Amino acid sequence: MQRLYLSEIHMGIVEKLKKPFTLVLRVINAKLYEKLVSSQSENLALQEEKRALRDTVRQQKEKLDLRANVVWEKPFYWLKDGAGKSERVCPKCWDSDEKPIRLQDKGNDVWECLNCKNLYYGPNYVRPTNRQGPWQNHPFDFLKK
């Protein structure tokens, strides 16, 4: 009669169960790997969503800051900067699209928007009185003689 030691019995059981346990472990590892890959792609999607939301919040904050610095004073909007200076802003572009398009000085308090091409006349605009070209003289001036 052969005597088996307890450790040999254990080793026999371990050897018999090693292969099925290894297979079970491989299946578990494959499932865990699958979940890891899935959670990584979810994480990337969440990071992208977070970035997009941050961009939206930043844009809305910039819009609010801009609105706080645009003031209506007929006939223009004025864009104030932090240094207390102001720039004339096109009313049409601001009212339609909230674009703070700065007006360009055309002289004689006439201002042009390079975006919509509108002209605006400031309070210091003086209507020219001297006629030039074919209307230099009034067409009925000959009657005065």
Ligand SMILES: [Zn+2]
């Ligand atoms: Zn404009």
